[in-house]
Amino acid sequence: MITPPTGLDSTATTTTAAARATDLRKVYGSGDTQVTALDDVTVSFARGELTAIMGPSGSGKSTLMHCLAGLDDVTSGTVHVGDTEITALDDKRLTLLRRDHVGFVFQSFNLLPTLTALENITLPMDIAGRTPDRAWLDHVVDTVGLRDRLGHKPGELSGGQQQRVACARALASRPEIVFADEPTGNLDSRAGAEVLGFLRASVRDMGQTVVMVTHDPVAASYADRVVFLADGRIVDEMRDPTSERVLERMKRFDTAGRRS
Numbered sequence: 001m002i003t004p005p006t007g008l009d010s011t012a013t014t015t016t017a018a019a020r021a022t023d024l025r026k027v028y029g030s031g032d033t034q035v036t037a038l039d040d041v042t043v044s045f046a047r048g049e050l051t052a053i054m055g056p057s058g059s060g061k062s063t064l065m066h067c068l069a070g071l072d073d074v075t076s077g078t079v080h081v082g083d084t085e086i087t088a089l090d091d092k093r094l095t096l097l098r099r100d101h102v103g104f105v106f107q108s109f110n111l112l113p114t115l116t117a118l119e120n121i122t123l124p125m126d127i128a129g130r131t132p133d134r135a136w137l138d139h140v141v142d143t144v145g146l147r148d149r150l151g152h153k154p155g156e157l158s159g160g161q162q163q164r165v166a167c168a169r170a171l172a173s174r175p176e177i178v179f180a181d182e183p184t185g186n187l188d189s190r191a192g193a194e195v196l197g198f199l200r201a202s203v204r205d206m207g208q209t210v211v212m213v214t215h216d217p218v219a220a221s222y223a224d225r226v227v228f229l230a231d232g233r234i235v236d237e238m239r240d241p242t243s244e245r246v247l248e249r250m251k252r253f254d255t256a257g258r259r260s
């Protein structure tokens with residue numbers, strides 16, 4: 001196994017969660033239009049695990065991920081990435097933390113069309129003025145199976161290959177944690193399975209930590225753990241999920257009300 005990513009600070013212990021939220025509250029708007037998207041959420045994401053976040057539409061999944069990743073501010077409560085309380089950082093430090101310690105995979109790939117696959121993969125590090133660790137980059141490229149596609153532009157790649165480029169980009173700088181927002185939402189089931197297999201492998205073989213929002217019970221079955229949200233609260237969790245058990249649990253939201 002390749003050495004797992006290191007913590008944000010050299011004193012971090014391996015028992016520290018890769019990310020955690022405590023009493024997290026997020027309220028949008030005010031007065032009549034006020035929406036409580038997150039209602040005192042406390043949750044922790046252990047290192048070296050793939051966690052899926054599931055729940056009905058509007059339950060707060062994206063808001064939770066955005067707050068955990070420092071992409072959205074919080075109304076109250078705290079978020080830590082490794083040992084760093086990101087809710088206490090000013091904008092400049094938060095930007096640096098996101099750049100250096102957090103990886104992102106989006107539903108829409110978010111690749112630059114004029115750059116090759118390899119240039120897309122190394123772009124965040126190029127911007128940060130960091131030299132990629134060659135051995136690590138090779139390992140990532142081989143794991144995603146892109147070696148013979150590195151010179152291709154996104155338009156010359158299939159959707160699944162583009163998403164694998166996006167995964168490689170997220171992992172190339174060995175972030176503390178990777179957040180994936182519906183990473184298979186735009187892919188057919190075969191390409192989706194490839195991307196999920198790769199995310200799984202990055203956890204198993206590289207010790208990576210991945211948190212993924214998904215609507216798909218099959219995608220969730222790749223996770224070590226599923227966290228279920230409803231009405232902005234964590235209402236359940238499941239370890240070693242199967243797609244059948246996840247589907248059953250999701251059906252209870254439909255039939256027995258959101259807080260079942």
Ligand SMILES: Nc1ncnc2c1ncn2[C@@H]1O[C@H](COP(=O)(O)OP(=O)(O)OP(=O)(O)O)[C@@H](O)[C@H]1O
Pocket residue numbers: 028029035036037055056057058059060061062063064
């Ligand atoms: N920028 C915003 N302004 C106002 N309300 C918002 C905003 N973003 C989200 N919300 C509201 O917060 C709640 C949670 O939204 P969120 O997008 O986190 O849910 P979700 O579970 O990710 O939904 P979906 O599965 O449909 O993507 C919803 O009621 C939504 O309408």
